[in-house]
Amino acid sequence: MEGAPTRRILEVVNKCPTQALIWKYNKDLTSEEQKAQRHGTREEENPKTLSGTPQRSKIKIMKDGPIVVEGLYTVIGTDDQELKPTTMTSFCRCGSSHSLPYCDGTHRKIGFTD
Protein backbone atom coordinates (compact mmCIF):
# COMPACT_ATOMS: atom_id res chain seq x y z
CA MET A 1 0.00 0.00 0.00
CA GLU A 2 1.86 3.07 -1.20
CA GLY A 3 0.90 6.66 -0.69
CA ALA A 4 -1.74 5.93 1.96
CA PRO A 5 -1.59 7.71 5.31
CA THR A 6 -0.04 5.72 8.13
CA ARG A 7 -3.34 5.58 9.99
CA ARG A 8 -5.06 3.98 6.95
CA ILE A 9 -2.29 1.41 6.50
CA LEU A 10 -2.54 0.43 10.14
CA GLU A 11 -6.32 0.10 9.89
CA VAL A 12 -6.07 -2.24 6.91
CA VAL A 13 -3.30 -4.35 8.44
CA ASN A 14 -5.04 -4.58 11.81
CA LYS A 15 -8.22 -5.87 10.12
CA CYS A 16 -6.43 -8.69 8.26
CA PRO A 17 -8.43 -11.78 9.34
CA THR A 18 -5.63 -14.23 8.64
CA GLN A 19 -2.92 -12.09 10.27
CA ALA A 20 -0.92 -12.51 7.08
CA LEU A 21 -0.41 -8.75 7.09
CA ILE A 22 1.50 -7.23 9.96
CA TRP A 23 3.34 -4.03 10.76
CA LYS A 24 5.96 -3.09 13.29
CA TYR A 25 7.93 -0.16 14.53
CA ASN A 26 11.64 -0.01 13.91
CA LYS A 27 12.33 -0.02 17.62
CA ASP A 28 11.84 -2.41 20.50
CA LEU A 29 8.38 -2.01 21.99
CA THR A 30 7.44 -2.37 25.62
CA SER A 31 4.95 -5.14 26.37
CA GLU A 32 2.21 -2.52 26.73
CA GLU A 33 3.06 -1.03 23.35
CA GLN A 34 3.02 -4.50 21.78
CA LYS A 35 -0.38 -5.21 23.27
CA ALA A 36 -1.78 -1.88 22.09
CA GLN A 37 -0.34 -2.53 18.65
CA ARG A 38 -2.04 -5.92 18.34
CA HIS A 39 -5.36 -4.54 19.44
CA GLY A 40 -5.12 -1.44 17.29
CA THR A 41 -5.47 0.91 20.25
CA ARG A 42 -2.24 2.81 19.88
CA GLU A 43 -3.04 6.51 19.74
CA GLU A 44 0.06 7.81 18.06
CA GLU A 45 1.97 6.36 15.18
CA ASN A 46 5.09 7.95 13.83
CA PRO A 47 5.41 7.21 10.10
CA LYS A 48 9.17 7.68 10.29
CA THR A 49 9.47 4.65 12.55
CA LEU A 50 7.35 2.23 10.51
CA SER A 51 9.29 -0.34 8.55
CA GLY A 52 6.81 -0.46 5.66
CA THR A 53 7.75 -4.10 5.12
CA PRO A 54 5.55 -6.80 6.63
CA GLN A 55 7.59 -9.07 8.84
CA ARG A 56 7.04 -12.81 8.70
CA SER A 57 7.18 -14.86 11.83
CA LYS A 58 9.86 -17.52 11.98
CA ILE A 59 9.47 -20.91 13.65
CA LYS A 60 12.62 -22.91 14.20
CA ILE A 61 12.78 -26.41 15.62
CA MET A 62 16.02 -26.62 17.57
CA LYS A 63 17.91 -29.90 17.47
CA ASP A 64 17.48 -31.65 20.82
CA GLY A 65 15.66 -28.57 22.11
CA PRO A 66 12.64 -26.29 21.96
CA ILE A 67 10.64 -24.77 19.15
CA VAL A 68 11.60 -21.11 18.89
CA VAL A 69 9.01 -18.71 17.49
CA GLU A 70 10.15 -15.25 16.52
CA GLY A 71 8.21 -12.34 15.08
CA LEU A 72 4.79 -10.85 15.68
CA TYR A 73 2.28 -13.37 16.93
CA THR A 74 -0.18 -13.98 19.72
CA VAL A 75 -0.12 -17.03 21.98
CA ILE A 76 -3.55 -18.08 23.24
CA GLY A 77 -3.72 -20.39 26.26
CA THR A 78 -6.14 -23.24 26.90
CA ASP A 79 -8.41 -20.75 28.66
CA ASP A 80 -8.60 -18.65 25.48
CA GLN A 81 -6.61 -15.89 27.16
CA GLU A 82 -3.59 -14.27 25.61
CA LEU A 83 -0.36 -15.36 27.23
CA LYS A 84 2.62 -13.08 27.62
CA PRO A 85 3.06 -10.63 24.75
CA THR A 86 6.50 -10.99 23.23
CA THR A 87 8.30 -11.23 19.93
CA MET A 88 10.25 -14.42 20.73
CA THR A 89 9.19 -17.54 22.59
CA SER A 90 10.73 -20.96 23.13
CA PHE A 91 8.13 -23.69 23.42
CA CYS A 92 9.01 -26.91 25.19
CA ARG A 93 9.25 -29.94 22.96
CA CYS A 94 10.53 -32.44 25.52
CA GLY A 95 7.49 -32.20 27.82
CA SER A 96 9.60 -31.86 30.98
CA SER A 97 9.65 -28.08 31.42
CA HIS A 98 8.48 -26.77 34.77
CA SER A 99 6.88 -23.78 33.04
CA LEU A 100 4.96 -25.39 30.19
CA PRO A 101 4.31 -24.52 27.46
CA TYR A 102 7.62 -22.66 27.61
CA CYS A 103 11.08 -24.17 27.58
CA ASP A 104 13.02 -23.67 30.80
CA GLY A 105 16.16 -25.51 29.78
CA THR A 106 15.19 -28.81 31.42
CA HIS A 107 15.67 -30.59 28.08
CA ARG A 108 19.45 -30.33 28.61
CA LYS A 109 19.27 -31.83 32.11
CA ILE A 110 17.23 -34.82 30.96
CA GLY A 111 19.27 -35.38 27.80
CA PHE A 112 16.37 -34.86 25.40
CA THR A 113 17.25 -35.86 21.85
CA ASP A 114 15.34 -35.85 18.59
Ligand code: FES
Ligand atom coordinates in the same frame (compact mmCIF):
# COMPACT_ATOMS: atom_id res chain seq x y z
S1 FES B 1 12.43 -28.35 25.30
FE1 FES B 1 13.40 -27.16 26.79
S2 FES B 1 12.49 -27.78 28.63
FE2 FES B 1 11.50 -28.97 27.15
